[in-house]
Amino acid sequence: MDNLVGWGQHGFRPKYSTDSTIVELVNEISERLEEKKEVAVYSCDLTAAFDLMRKEVLVDVMREKGIVNYLINITHEYLKDRWGYVEVDGYKSCVIGIKSGCIQGSVIGPLLFNIYTSSLSRVVAPF
Helix, strand or coil, X not given: CCCCCCCCCCCCCCCCCHHHHHHHHXXXXXXXXXXXXXXXXXXXXXXXXXXXXXXXXXXXXXXXXXXXXXXXXHHHHHHCCEEECCEEXXXXXXXXXECCXXXXXXXXXXXXXXXXXXXXXXXXXXX
């Protein structure tokens, strides 16, 4: 799985967590400061990112990573033609087509999201 996700991805991975992210970051900053090197930290909030995942981009990323076509096709079929509604206190909204997003609560959703966001590590330099 390590070749499918970015080097800095700690979410949804065994033995990684928000705690491991912070520990790794603090250690790397401390080492750089001891070496009298400059330190810059970039942070972004991915709130609602699961809802905004574009399946076309996911398919492109999967191709870039060399994932075989039949798995890409299965994933695309799994994500297309989704419908949803909201239910509160027994009242249901209209059913609408879901054009973007990863299926929350699914077993494969976190892996697909990690693959989707794996290219973010290309934007920043590794520690």
